Amino acid sequence: MEKYISLPLKEEDIRSLKAGDMVFLSGELYTARDAAHKRIYEAIQSNQNLKIPLDGITLYYMGPSPARPGKVIGSAGPTTASRMDKYTPTLLNLGLKGMIGKGKRSMEVKQAMIKNKAVYFAAIGGAGALLSQAIKSVVIVEYEDLGTEAIRKLEVENFPVIVVIDSDGTDLYDNYNGEMK
């Protein structure tokens, strides 16, 4: 099913999104990948304040290529989500509601998603030029020294994703795991 959803995700939207839905997201996303996750996690562990509000947001696992003059961003496709798995349950417990990446998630992440009612979307890996067209503005909000891994706030319009794991824990990838049927 095709759905047009605005961000931040609302509770009823999260409930209605099912694994396999094709979704066009519009609104605010935050980027974070390996190094930013590590810093967020360490900040949480040591009770420091975070500059980004985790509650209710959607994270995009993405580190863009530099923008050419006159463009808002360079190539901007998803990175492999499983590298964030170590940190994700903690973030979900603090209110993270949506994640965009590519590839499988751990059992711990799925359980934390069910418990906290969150959604994991996949964007098409390796389609960074195409996906960049849906990004309308970019602001660096935290960890600027990390370069491409800094946390950015993005404004997106009809950003194309597919629900892979829904808030009931149904995982679309389970259907195509390479086991002979």
Next chain:
Amino acid sequence: MRDDENKVRQIELTEVTKLIKEMCIEANHFLSKDVEDSICEAKEKEESILGKQILSQICENMQIAGKEMIPICQDTGMAVVFLEIGQDIHFTGGLLEKAVNEGVRQGYEEGFLRKSVVSDPLIRNNTNDNTPAIIHSEIVEGRNLKIIVAPKGFGSENMSKIFMLKPSDGIDGVKNAVLTTVRDAGPNACPPIVVGVGIGGTFEKCAILSKKALLRNLGERADNKNINELEKELLEKVNQLGIGPGGLGGSTTALAVNIETFATHIAGLPVAINICCHVNRHSTRTI
């Protein structure tokens, strides 16, 4: 003495730097024709509707990349550079390794490519210029210099594996190693993938062979008849896994299985599987 001097060809290293720079930019914006054709062909043949849609978005992505000069993928890779150096060449004006790295530095800066390299694998500070490159050089006959620049993304690199099989594992062991690796890679490696396989040699030799296998034209099968057949059989089996484009199901899991082999030890059967996403980038120049 004079004859030898006449034979030696001088290559100014600034020329190498300039070429590497151009090739880094080219490889990240334009796929070689064989890869592009292979993806478009897969789009026609794909059986899953969603798979077809994903392949068509991958094609559209390539067009946008070339037209707007936006890298095909934001992971513009670690620069892997293969050099085939004719033994009658003499490089002037510095050190070859420095010249290659300078080309990578300039290419990644001027081409607005992502800097994805950290100087120390544990401390992890970004070098901010995407150097150092991984350089493989080989001395060959003649006076030509062949350069291949293959920026390698790590979503797929991370899903690659090496197996030190026993001789008794034989060809079935090799097939099993390839299928297990592709199955474990699943959606993570951005399918449709290209599977580079190295068989034989030593631990490191088979890994380099598997990387080299990724550089071969996708439509070109191995010269050796047995290996040629193994490539075809494995491609068919890989595509029967049903992982499909984006890992969301379909008949196109891989575009090609390319295998390179080398002599090995009586006690061993090393197999390396280097996975590459559909953004199978390489740019080649010979001077």
